[in-house]
Amino acid sequence: MPKEDYIETIPVGPLGIISLKGCSNLGSTVEDYIVDWRNGRNNEHTSTLAFSGYQRESYHVDVKCPRFGSGEAKCTITSTVRGLDLYILVDVSNYSITYNMNGYVNHMSPDDHYQDLKRVIQACAGKAHRITVIMPFLYEGRQHKRAGRESLDCAVALQELIHMGVDSIITFDAHDPRVQNAIPLNNFDTIMPTYQFIKGILKNVPDIKMNADNMMIISPDEGAMNRAVYFAGVLGVDVGMFYKRRDYATVVNGKNPIVAHEYLGRKLDGKDVIIVDDMISSGESMLDVANELKKRNAGRIFVASTFGLFTDGLDKFDKAYEDGLIHKVITTNLVYQTPELLSRPYYISADMSKYVALIIDKLNHDSSISELLSPTERIKKILKKYNQI
Numbered sequence: 001m002p003k004e005d006y007i008e009t010i011p012v013g014p015l016g017i018i019s020l021k022g023c024s025n026l027g028s029t030v031e032d033y034i035v036d037w038r039n040g041r042n043n044e045h046t047s048t049l050a051f052s053g054y055q056r057e058s059y060h061v062d063v064k065c066p067r068f069g070s071g072e073a074k075c076t077i078t079s080t081v082r083g084l085d086l087y088i089l090v091d092v093s094n095y096s097i098t099y100n101m102n103g104y105v106n107h108m109s110p111d112d113h114y115q116d117l118k119r120v121i122q123a124c125a126g127k128a129h130r131i132t133v134i135m136p137f138l139y140e141g142r143q144h145k146r147a148g149r150e151s152l153d154c155a156v157a158l159q160e161l162i163h164m165g166v167d168s169i170i171t172f173d174a175h176d177p178r179v180q181n182a183i184p185l186n187n188f189d190t191i192m193p194t195y196q197f198i199k200g201i202l203k204n205v206p207d208i209k210m211n212a213d214n215m216m217i218i219s220p221d222e223g224a225m226n227r228a229v230y231f232a233g234v235l236g237v238d239v240g241m242f243y244k245r246r247d248y249a250t251v252v253n254g255k256n257p258i259v260a261h262e263y264l265g266r267k268l269d270g271k272d273v274i275i276v277d278d279m280i281s282s283g284e285s286m287l288d289v290a291n292e293l294k295k296r297n298a299g300r301i302f303v304a305s306t307f308g309l310f311t312d313g314l315d316k317f318d319k320a321y322e323d324g325l326i327h328k329v330i331t332t333n334l335v336y337q338t339p340e341l342l343s344r345p346y347y348i349s350a351d352m353s354k355y356v357a358l359i360i361d362k363l364n365h366d367s368s369i370s371e372l373l374s375p376t377e378r379i380k381k382i383l384k385k386y387n388q389i
Helices: 021-039 110-124 153-163 177-182 194-204 222-235 284-295 315-322 353-364 376-385
Strands: 015-019 085-089 098-101 104-107 130-134 168-172 187-191 215-219 238-246 258-264 272-280 301-308 328-332 347-350
Touching: 015 021, 015 353, 021 085, 021 110, 021 353, 085 110, 085 353, 110 130, 110 153, 130 353, 153 168, 153 177, 177 187, 194 222, 194 272, 194 301, 194 328, 194 347, 194 376, 215 222, 222 238, 222 272, 222 376, 238 284, 258 284, 272 284, 284 301, 284 315
Parallel strands: 015 085, 085 130, 130 168, 168 187, 215 238, 215 272, 272 301, 301 328, 328 347
Antiparallel strands: 098 104, 238 258
């Protein structure tokens, strides 16, 4: 049970949790944590009117988003949401959910998930006391800035949600957190899973030594440098970076191909290395960086990424593991994980469900989550627990 100095404050309203189709497993685990915590509390105020509905066996609000044969859809909420402090969880990257359209089986795209999210908000129709959207993988987060005549999908999506009545948006490791400038007067939080990465590696690699003599943190490109600097700062280790030199005269599959990875940093000299980034898409960039690190005498290579999408499958990572190129790959359970991924010997799943539950529990009490946004003290405690300090 977490430190509970915040439960003396009155909840904003009765808690309600909606987990959309692609996020049902995470939502169920999150709810179990909150039910367990709240039913174990013997606070003198829990029996008062202000805490009405505080201790329940379930905070789940059932929603259905059926589709017609044409592929169109609607949302129906089967219980009341009036006055609830509502939290909607959505995984826009979950392609495993399917629906029928004109006799064909379609896999849900990020656009489909986003439309279902808007349908849920519409179905609430202003009845909920407050609506918070928890969208771990930010919809169109990579389409956040304009180069030429391009759409600004992420910024427009954020503005659209706010205009529909959403009070707060919580995401994890946004590709570029500056996208919050699209909604400067509303709450937008991006949370880093650094603590869970460190905890996962310490639990699964007993002989790891997280100190300046034995480890380095590597940013695979300039965009991930902020993540790497924080990671290195809390561990007290050095940081290195790769610069992606691209061929801007050529476009392949909508992007400029990488010509070479240029390394900026100190010598590795057999040190263990953690490559830190926000997502593994196809994985080519990560494996190219790992190859370059091995050429520079790196020791074991760990790949830590918030979102493991693996859009080209796992074959490349299987071969990299067999060849001794990578030692472990760690990603979170904030997005869909295939059974094949979970069965891989090199894979570590960083469980974020307790963290999400703590965020919801604290926000329902209108309490600060600053310690969750920057978990430096938590990281120091777990490093001390595993004798890394």
